[in-house]
Amino acid sequence: MRQATPTSRQSAASKHVKARAVSPRSKRAHVLKGAAGARRASSPDLPRKLPRQPRAHETVKAILQAAAKLIAEQGFALMTTNKIAERAGVSIGSLYQYFPNKTAILTSLLEEHQAGIQPVIEQSMRELEDPKLAFSEAIRRLFVRLLEKHAVHPRLNRVLAEEVPRTRRAIALDRHNEEAYVNRVVEILRKRRDTRVAHPIAMAHILFQATQALTRWLAHTPPEIHIREACIDEAVKMLSVYVQERRRRSAG
Amino acid sequence: MRQATPTSRQSAASKHVKARAVSPRSKRAHVLKGAAGARRASSPDLPRKLPRQPRAHETVKAILQAAAKLIAEQGFALMTTNKIAERAGVSIGSLYQYFPNKTAILTSLLEEHQAGIQPVIEQSMRELEDPKLAFSEAIRRLFVRLLEKHAVHPRLNRVLAEEVPRTRRAIALDRHNEEAYVNRVVEILRKRRDTRVAHPIAMAHILFQATQALTRWLAHTPPEIHIREACIDEAVKMLSVYVQERRRRSAG
DNA sequence: CGACAATATGAGTATTTACTCGTATATTAC
DNA sequence: GTAATATACGAGTAAATACTCATATTGTCG
Secondary structure (H helix, E strand, O other), X not given: OOXXXXXXXOOOOOHHHOOOOOOOOOOOOOOOOOOOOOEOOOOOOOOOEOOOOHHHHHHHHHHHHXXXXXXXXXXXXXXXXXXXXXXXXXXXXXXXXXOOOHHHHHHHHHHHHHHHHHHHHHHHHHHHHOOOOOHXXXXXXXXXXXXXXXXXXXXXXXXXXXXXXXXXXXXXXXXXXXXXXXXXXXXXXXXXXXXXXXXXXXHHHHHHHHHHHHHHHHHHOOOOHHHHHHHHHHHHHHHHHHHEOOOOOOOO | OOOOOOOOOOOOOOXXXXXXXXXXXXXXXXXXXXXXXXXOOOOOOOOOEOXXXXXXXXXXXXXXXXXXXXXXXXXXXXXXXXXXXXXXXXXXXXHHHHOOOHHHHHHHHHHHHHHHHHHHHHHHHHHHHOOOOOHHHHHHXXXXXXXXXXXXXXXXXXXXXXXXXXXHHHHHHHHHHHHHHHHHHHHHHHHOOOEOOOOHHHHHHHHHHHHHHHHHHHHHOOOOHHHHHHHHHXXXXXXXXXXXXXOOOOOO
């Protein structure tokens, strides 16, 4: 019965999403075949339909919220699309009307977080550019703001960062992202007069990696408040002393 | 036929390992019921049998090698136990004679890598302890050696670090590990006279996190040789300047 | 050799779970 | 109103794949 037109399906649509990661030779035959209207192109990983009516937006929102809660509460391993739909109070069919596959939901969640962080970074970049503001202060503010953002959905963010398997695509995107930020930082380093200029590109990468790692660690690690404050201080110290130009003293 | 004794199996043994991660309510009924001898206790995640005879050791080695190759070549998503066995030239049954589940193979691989790194860290700790050696030099050697180790199986290590989903257990182990290293570093910081002492514990965590992140980045990122050297220089600079005591100059 | 343990085999199974599609209902357009 | 479209539904399916177990082979030790 589902068997219909043997040719039509067969090895369709990458079932199983191959262990959650990049699905190989993903054919995704006829991404959607009937009904026109709000349907999106056949690019994999793009929503099939864009929500047009308010209730559709509600549905999408409910799905994302349910997914977020599930993943935060139960961890990635226990998060299934059917559970998400159930929890969201919508049918599994509706879920797949707006998300082409499970990964897309994860991606959406990640993008949401990313979007929340973007303005923080923008602001910090502007502050770093401002020669009137001490480097250390600018960096401190960056840290504090990033940590604030991470504190909004701490569990969710922790799981997303630590437990969710990273697809190759996601990894590549991150690298690309890093490149952009590094360019930005290089500009800043060149403009300011109080920074070392040994190798701006290398420096920018180091700064990026260190900041990212420390932020994640601070955000995801059970907070012993005392230490936390000290760690922020120390992190800021390390980064600011590092970039600041100094009349040399001991070679070390 | 396989149906035998309906009660005996049924909901046995956590099939599927639940998306590769921590399997919930994993019952693992009768881990192994017949045959005595080299059988291990029923602790999950421990080998079922320890290899006794040379050929058994061969088998285990072949399995691990095959797994390493597969994961390095195809990525985590395409690595299945059956493929591993095939590639290793042993039967799937033999595989499960020495590994209780798929995760155990991954764990083994990770432990192998960890074991390779252990002595490097030990040596570096000793060098860091030696007041006659400049901090910067000790740190540089640490970096160089770590990168050497990572260069042995670069693909494998990259996938293990970036693609493989981390179980909660693994995450907890890492935290525990960090604690141990941090204690060690705190001791060193206290002994040396040329280091700042603002907050040794915080400092040690910062050092650990930064070193780990930078090493991983340097090891897993396509190597533009020029930059690579510069990055090592810069990383060493950042860390050593950070720990070194300085007559203060500008507050920043 | 003979008994007993260690090791190897691999077809078969159970289970999970992402995803489809025919159909029903709500909304909008005219 | 009614046609057309957007949305919702959810039982059912296919496929993947981790893992078992009955049986066969090989090694060891007296």
